[in-house]
Amino acid sequence: MSQRPQALPESADEIARAVSAGQALAADVLERSLQRIAALDGRVKAFVEVFHDAARHSAQALDAARAGGAELGPLAGVPVAIKDNFVMRDQRTSCGSAILEGFVSPYTASAVERLVSAGAIIVGRTNMDEFAMGSSTEHSCHGPTHNPFDLQRIPGGSSGGSAAAVAARMVPLALGSDTGGSVRQPAALCGVSGLKPTYGRISRFGLVAFASSLDTVSPFACDATDLALCLRVLAGVDTRDATSINAPVPDYLAADAPGIEGLRIGVPTEYFADGLDPEVEARTREALAILEIQGATLVELAMPHTRFAIPTYYLIATAEASSNLARYDGIRYGRRAEHPADDLNEMYTATRHEGFGAEVQRRILLGSFCLRQGYVEEWYQKAQKVRTLIRRDFDAAFSQVDLIASATSPGAAFSLGEKLDDPLAMYMNDILTTPANLAGVPGLSIPCGFTDEDLPVGLQLMGQALDEATLLRTAAVFQEATDYHRREPVL
Amino acid sequence: MAEIEIRELAELAKLARLRQATSGSKRTSEEVAGLLKSFAMLQDVNTEGVEPSAYPMTIAARLRPDEPTKPLPQDQVLRNAPRQRAGCFLVPRVIEG
Numbered sequence: 001m002s003q004r005p006q007a008l009p010e011s012a013d014e015i016a017r018a019v020s021a022g023q024a025l026a027a028d029v030l031e032r033s034l035q036r037i038a039a040l041d042g043r044v045k046a047f048v049e050v051f052h053d054a055a056r057h058s059a060q061a062l063d064a065a066r067a068g069g070a071e072l073g074p075l076a077g078v079p080v081a082i083k084d085n086f087v088m089r090d091q092r093t094s095c096g097s098a099i100l101e102g103f104v105s106p107y108t109a110s111a112v113e114r115l116v117s118a119g120a121i122i123v124g125r126t127n128m129d130e131f132a133m134g135s136s137t138e139h140s141c142h143g144p145t146h147n148p149f150d151l152q153r154i155p156g157g158s159s160g161g162s163a164a165a166v167a168a169r170m171v172p173l174a175l176g177s178d179t180g181g182s183v184r185q186p187a188a189l190c191g192v193s194g195l196k197p198t199y200g201r202i203s204r205f206g207l208v209a210f211a212s213s214l215d216t217v218s219p220f221a222c223d224a225t226d227l228a229l230c231l232r233v234l235a236g237v238d239t240r241d242a243t244s245i246n247a248p249v250p251d252y253l254a255a256d257a258p259g260i261e262g263l264r265i266g267v268p269t270e271y272f273a274d275g276l277d278p279e280v281e282a283r284t285r286e287a288l289a290i291l292e293i294q295g296a297t298l299v300e301l302a303m304p305h306t307r308f309a310i311p312t313y314y315l316i317a318t319a320e321a322s323s324n325l326a327r328y329d330g331i332r333y334g335r336r337a338e339h340p341a342d343d344l345n346e347m348y349t350a351t352r353h354e355g356f357g358a359e360v361q362r363r364i365l366l367g368s369f370c371l372r373q374g375y376v377e378e379w380y381q382k383a384q385k386v387r388t389l390i391r392r393d394f395d396a397a398f399s400q401v402d403l404i405a406s407a408t409s410p411g412a413a414f415s416l417g418e419k420l421d422d423p424l425a426m427y428m429n430d431i432l433t434t435p436a437n438l439a440g441v442p443g444l445s446i447p448c449g450f451t452d453e454d455l456p457v458g459l460q461l462m463g464q465a466l467d468e469a470t471l472l473r474t475a476a477v478f479q480e481a482t483d484y485h486r487r488e489p490v491l
Numbered sequence: 492m493a494e495i496e497i498r499e500l501a502e503l504a505k506l507a508r509l510r511q512a513t514s515g516s517k518r519t520s521e522e523v524a525g526l527l528k529s530f531a532m533l534q535d536v537n538t539e540g541v542e543p544s545a546y547p548m549t550i551a552a553r554l555r556p557d558e559p560t561k562p563l564p565q566d567q568v569l570r571n572a573p574r575q576r577a578g579c580f581l582v583p584r585v586i587e588g
Contacts, residue, residue, distance in 0.1 A: 237553075305536075424526060
């Protein structure tokens with residue numbers, strides 16, 4: 001029987017410090033990560049490709065640079081997994097879709113460039129719902145990813161591969177994207193920490209577009225300290241993304257930052273409504289009590305338009321997606337289906353029919369309907385106006401409180417296949433996470449306990465635009481007082 | 492709200508270059524009609540005088556200087572093309588005759 005490799009014991013912060021100080025070699029850290037992946041990923045299926053050779057080459061180059069006296073970056077030698085919707089030069093990108101079969105990128109996403117410049121070692125690309133459309137990582141041409149805490153259950157989605165890779169301690173950091181909860185929800189279901197920053201805080205250049213007014217580059221880690229470290233590397237203006245924000249990037253967990261004494265945390269009634277699993281609600285309220293003990297003040301709030309977030313989100317996101325995905329036509333990249341020699345339209349249709357999965361086709365059709373002449377005012381523009389009302393709910397809330405708290409997901413991880421035939425039931429998983437995307441505010445999920453079946457539960461904290469520091473500080477205080485984030489799955 | 496016709500969605504699928512002739516596609520139209528029925532709750536929200544939000548932030552668009560930048564080399568652009576010839580993407584005949 002082969003010996004199971006130990007989980008990577010150090011955090012990203014500890015690895016980077018050790019490698020920078022010459023106390024550890026990036027090559028050794030990487031080998032432990034690769035061994036862990038080799039031993040476990042046959043069952044978890046977090047990765048769609050592991051870059052063995054390229055990662056080893058990068059780690060050896062980093063060690064050589066250190067030996068030559070070079071000063072290394074803040075992520076020196078840290079193995080990082082990348083969701084398969086970020087392009088990387090000379091590597092494949094599939095977005096979990098057959099339509100991108102064989103695509104090799106000619107350039108690298110800004111976020112990945114920043115990670116590499118900071119010394120991170122990119123170990124591979126991770127599984128996801130096709131074009132990030134899903135909440136379970138079951139809608140992938142590569143097959144589903146399994147939750148490390150229970151292999152018969154979903155890891156959440158759409159960034160389920162990245163969440164599972166961190167949960168299984170294959171890597172200490174992973175990149176995902178969060179359009180309606182695609183990082184926070186899988187973070188909650190896999191017992192790890194995930195941060196969706198303010199819209200525009202991290203460049204989207206090189207992130208394959210799903211819904212451009214909602215997409216955010218978002219990292220996973222085991223704790224708030226590593227999220228803060230990663231965000232500091234990723235955040236900042238980028239001339240290649242006109243929506244990236246030109247604002248200073250702070251030290252998110254500065255040593256002299258205050259605690260959470262006197263912090264006002266809003267608890268909106270609408271986030272604790274029917275449909276919230278009783279065990280999830282219990283763990284969430286227990287977490288709030290812990291924050292209260294640490295000095296925070298809880299304030300009950302009303303955010304009356306929350307119940308409209310799901311239809312608003314799905315109408316806007318699918319409208320944008322139907323436009324963004326028009327580019328997959330079998331001409332410039334990806335798959336082209338067999339077709340009659342002189343029929344251009346049939347080539348388009350056959351290619352898209354064969355290349356897109358059922359969920360993507362459903363969303364393209366829904367989005368096309370919203371944008372159709374005669375319906376655009378009634379559906380798409382109506383949703384955009386309700387989006388304004390949801391934003392105003394947040395503005396009103398933040399005139400009273402510093403943060404807003406809720407559960408991240410209405411339930412713990414469900415069984416593989418359980419909701420595949422019911423799109424609306426699947427969409428309702430996003431009910432607590434979509435409002436932050438619609439409003440553009442930052443949110444994170446941190447582990448806050450377990451159900452009776454030992455499934456992780458996540459606490460969601462949402463903050464004011466560009467105030468990731470308060471979110472991360474509060475998460476760090478919570479994690480100093482608890483050890484839920486340290487619990488590893490038994491694999 | 493007008494009743495959403497499955498037939499109308501099937502026509503729309505054609506415009507979106509999605510196959511509509513199979514039983515699976517018919518189910519897609521039915522599912523989308525069901526979703527729209529559920530999402531129709533938005534029609535009851537009073538949005539009189541409310542401006543639409545195209546983006547979550549209200550900051551002004553930040554533009555870069557209008558200076559030409561180097562595009563990707565032609566061979567790299569064509570590298571991913573399913574079919575190409577003579578430095579061009581190869582497509583079925585578009586113009587009759």
